[in-house]
Amino acid sequence: MAVSPTPFSDLEAVARYAEGPVRMVPGFHGLQRMAGVLLAERGSDNAQILVLGAGGGLELKVFADAQPGWQFCGVDPSAQMLGLARETLGPIAERITFHEGYIDDAPEGPFDGATCLLTLHFMPEEERRRAVAEVYRRLKPGAPFIVAHHSFPQDEPEKSVWLKRFAAFAAASGMPFENAESAIAGISERLPTLSPENDEEILRDAGFTDIALFYAAFTFRGWVSYKG
Secondary structure, eight states, X not given: OOOOOOGGGSHHHHHHTTHHHHHHSTTHHHHHHHHHHHHHHHOOTTOEEEEETOTTOHHHHHHHHHOTTOEEEEEESOHHXXXXXXXXXXXXXXXXXXXXXXXXXXXXXXXXXXXXXXXXXXXXXXXXXXXXXHXXXXXXXXXXXXXXXXXXXXXXXXXXXXXXXXHHHHHHTTOOHHHHHHHHHHHHHHOOOOOXXXXXXXXXXXXXXXXXXXXXXXXXXXXXXXXX
């Protein structure tokens, strides 16, 4: 599977990771809790959950704290980020099987649910389509798949408007203004972002049904969908 580079092989970026999402993603903690609630709607007390992009362990900790009977499979291409996840989780890490790599490196399942938070925007469209299809294949019928990432209009002037709002939020949250401004260039130049319409189409084309938007925050969108 072809893959896109991410910044998370950089040790300094890994060390700062826990600071970034809170400043740059509106409602970051609420997003994680909402994802856990959506998983629990159809998950049993001993559900097996696939977490794609599990490095750092932030959402894994939220899910595991809320559901002590769940077991998890965490997949991430960065060994450094998986190491950070183990540190973040502490004893909870015993309930998680970690896999360094991509979706092809995940077990076949089937899983009772899956999440991919703040990860798909690193993948070009064709790679993203394949990853979503592979998640679909690993889920039980009716299982939820929850995604959230950068997803905003790709045509001007709307694109620039939303990126400026993203930067303004980051600056208002304590990020130095020059860093927030440079983040706009980073997103525009390095992230293969798509429009919300295209992101929904990818889920639908993979076979997911009942696709519903549950999270919208400036340049970010989140959907819940289910294996048909």
